[in-house]
Amino acid sequence: MAQAPVLTPRADDFPRWYQDLIAKAELADNGPVRGTMVVRPYGYGLWERMQQEMDARIKAAGAANAYFPLLIPQSYLAKEAEHVEGFAPELAVVTHAGGKELEEPVVVRPTSETIVNEYFSKWVQSYRDLPLLINQWANVVRWELRPRLFLRTTEFLWQEGHTAHATFEDARDYAARIHREVYADFLREVLAMDVVPGRKTGRERFAGAINTLTLEGMTGDGKALQLATSHELGQNFARAFDTRYLSKDGRQEYVWQTSWGSTTRMVGALVMMHGDDHGLRVPPRLAPVQAVVVAVKGDDAVLAEARRTGERLRAAGVRVHVDDRTDLPFGRRAVDWELKGVPVRIEIGPRDLADGTAVLVRRIRGSRRPVPSEALPALLPRMLEDDQALLLEESRRHRTDRTAEVTGIEEAVAAAGTGWARIPWDRLGPEGEARLAEQGVTVRCLVAADGSVPASEDQPGNVAVVARAY
Amino acid sequence: MAQAPVLTPRADDFPRWYQDLIAKAELADNGPVRGTMVVRPYGYGLWERMQQEMDARIKAAGAANAYFPLLIPQSYLAKEAEHVEGFAPELAVVTHAGGKELEEPVVVRPTSETIVNEYFSKWVQSYRDLPLLINQWANVVRWELRPRLFLRTTEFLWQEGHTAHATFEDARDYAARIHREVYADFLREVLAMDVVPGRKTGRERFAGAINTLTLEGMTGDGKALQLATSHELGQNFARAFDTRYLSKDGRQEYVWQTSWGSTTRMVGALVMMHGDDHGLRVPPRLAPVQAVVVAVKGDDAVLAEARRTGERLRAAGVRVHVDDRTDLPFGRRAVDWELKGVPVRIEIGPRDLADGTAVLVRRIRGSRRPVPSEALPALLPRMLEDDQALLLEESRRHRTDRTAEVTGIEEAVAAAGTGWARIPWDRLGPEGEARLAEQGVTVRCLVAADGSVPASEDQPGNVAVVARAY
Structure with a gap:
């Protein structure tokens, strides 16, 4: 990596x-x-x-x-x-x-x-x-x-x-x-x-x-x-x-x-x-390819083991792709799968084959370790669910860490430099909203005091979530 | 019907x-x-x-x-x-x-x-x-x-x-x-x-x-x-x-x-x-709805039985829809399902319920008979496959019955009034093709003598299939 x-x-x-x-x-x-x-x-x-x-x-x-x-x-x-x-x-x-x-x-x-x-x-x-x-x-x-x-x-x-x-x-x-x-x-x-x-x-x-x-x-x-x-x-x-x-x-x-x-x-x-600096990270439940099995070398035994592993994972309900493009350098292929954000990469080379192991690389967690090949079909479905949960948790933490509670327009604009701001709607109102807009900050939505969706714009306790937007 | x-x-x-x-x-x-x-x-x-x-x-x-x-x-x-x-x-x-x-x-x-x-x-x-x-x-x-x-x-x-x-x-x-x-x-x-x-x-x-x-x-x-x-x-x-x-x-x-x-x-x-004069007939393997279970009357017991039958057929792998629109006349609904060409219709009314039967209507075959309700999940998948085969066979017979073997352009035009004509391509050629086209008849394709797809236009033995086309 x-x-x-x-x-x-x-x-x-x-x-x-x-x-x-x-x-x-x-x-x-x-x-x-x-x-x-x-x-x-x-x-x-x-x-x-x-x-x-x-x-x-x-x-x-x-x-x-x-x-x-x-x-x-x-x-x-x-x-x-x-x-x-x-x-x-x-x-x-x-x-x-x-x-x-x-x-x-x-x-x-x-x-x-x-x-x-x-x-x-x-x-x-x-x-x-x-x-x-x-x-x-x-x-x-x-x-x-x-x-x-x-x-x-x-x-x-x-x-x-x-x-x-x-x-x-x-x-x-x-x-x-x-x-x-x-x-x-x-x-x-x-x-x-x-x-x-x-x-x-x-x-x-x-x-x-x-x-x-x-x-x-x-x-x-x-x-x-x-x-x-x-x-x-x-x-x-x-x-x-x-x-x-x-x-x-x-x-x-x-x-x-x-x-x-x-x-x-x-x-x-x-x-x-x-995404991160290495590329995309695709949530396992979405991923068209949840696990890619990479044959490190174009050795017959390695290719056979990669295909066999692919079959066994498919039988365990995992969406698998076997990368047998051994005419391309291994490093280039590894970078490509990182970029594409495939959740799990299983690398099989001649040495792994001899040991009865494979190298398991988890894209979301960023971990890399050898595991016994036989254990993969039982391990993977649970791992994918764990990584799915981790991604959601990271997303939640990122949002809460970067959201500021503010009461004034100046503060809201400052907070929007690095994240979101939450400001009581009765302090902002349509006029404050227009002033924010002049500085490129918009009200993304109104949320009720309890976090639910407000039944009306003027429901007491409404909070405006404001930010710069793509 | x-x-x-x-x-x-x-x-x-x-x-x-x-x-x-x-x-x-x-x-x-x-x-x-x-x-x-x-x-x-x-x-x-x-x-x-x-x-x-x-x-x-x-x-x-x-x-x-x-x-x-x-x-x-x-x-x-x-x-x-x-x-x-x-x-x-x-x-x-x-x-x-x-x-x-x-x-x-x-x-x-x-x-x-x-x-x-x-x-x-x-x-x-x-x-x-x-x-x-x-x-x-x-x-x-x-x-x-x-x-x-x-x-x-x-x-x-x-x-x-x-x-x-x-x-x-x-x-x-x-x-x-x-x-x-x-x-x-x-x-x-x-x-x-x-x-x-x-x-x-x-x-x-x-x-x-x-x-x-x-x-x-x-x-x-x-x-x-x-x-x-x-x-x-x-x-x-x-x-x-x-x-x-x-x-x-x-x-x-x-x-x-x-x-x-x-x-x-x-x-x-x-x-x-x-399609026939009553409407569409959808091949069972394609049909989004393979069987519709029609509750004849808005009676609680009838509705319950219709839904239960739907569930049991679904469990048998049949794509089912339950028609519980009992505020509409039964006859109108039956005509609607005929028009839409749903392969199998199962009608359940109060009398059927008492008898433990349902009326089974097969759209492709045009048959209608009472069957024991319990038998439906075992019967239907085989019936649908039979009706699929029947439809293909009808299609084959229709085509062969309406295809004439001809040798001249006049004959080909005459045959195209009611069906297709097959004419040796070396008798027709691009010039004959142009003459046919003037009368609204086109060469749909060339087929080889053995029925396969010819490797070239001038392969000996090619036959032209000619017809009027939509």
């Missing part, structure tokens, strides 16, 4: 370290059109595992997947006033197609509330059709002026949920359920991120929503990352698109709606929250 | 029946932009199952998933002459973004060979980097003048594979492997479609390829549907994008490439190939 540094150290230049890691761990490349991104196989493998885990949770919450078109008539966007104001500056517009100029330009979806509502209006007739719970996995385009791989890209991949309910309460509860059972659960239990759940202020809400719930994570350099949001849309889109249902007592009522999304930004968050 | 017809009968108007079925089985709606499509949850569920089965086969063939950008600089398309000529008329062009006119317009990808090659040129350095085997699941846009839901839509979902190899032979063999182990295997074993594997003629090849392999299926009205294609690209894109590698003997060589794709058209094919 003690190699010459392959990455810019985090302490020297965090954004540069981030870029270096993404390139050297082969997660992504910049695309040819400004702000777009090529997600390489290893990066995409992380996203696929995220999709699997999220998709299972979304389905457990009762939503079904569907697919709405990429191209939306420009006139749809204009139907909800706040929404169009929020998204107009970021739109990509198709003006020509099939060799002709289009009569009405179409936009590449920046999000799908408008087109979804057009169809909800057709599908929803009576209270029996509610709740209508839909999710889609798709790409969206928002023209980015200051792009950064994974965190802010012109095109990104995401899931967007869209639901319609008979009552305000049902919609509110469903947005909260997704926030808790899908997003918070996934981020904590799978990504091992100690995220803070909260409520956005009016200033930070989604364009067209009446309430936005968020989960915020702390990066290695003490900034904030918004990880997933759930919106109560009220009846804003229902009124704009005339989405109504016949109630049990025979009246036409507008539906109440939610939308909620999470994106490939989570791959960037994984880097920024769990 | 004997209801008034809910669909236009196939014999009256096949295209109308197709449209009716897609609407009433809730597979898809037309999108607002001409030729686009909203895939509804039941239709998307079919696609998700296709993705799962295909993705496992693609990974088993050694390819890894990645993601390339949606937006491609217009100049990239122009680099390969045949390619741009083939796709130019179908492109959608973004000219404005972020509130400004773009300096260089960008196209919405119609396929990704060009942008993939731009990156392969960077990633491939030496023979050690080959073969490079990549797949992506994505949406593409091709402006369609005569759209039809699922079969030809302006935007569609697909997987596109892109690979680079050191030699012509390796690329040729890999295209053939995908054709056989991914596409043919999936279409036959999962979709129960008796497809014909063959080679496209020069006229029908993919724009930029040196060879295209195809799988063609016969629709209920005797036409042809192209289901999946694999292309040998030769060095065409490698030369256009300068994709070279350092060979073992130290020389710079162009790579040899393949690309291969299959799309949401397969959902339309499922309808056109397996």
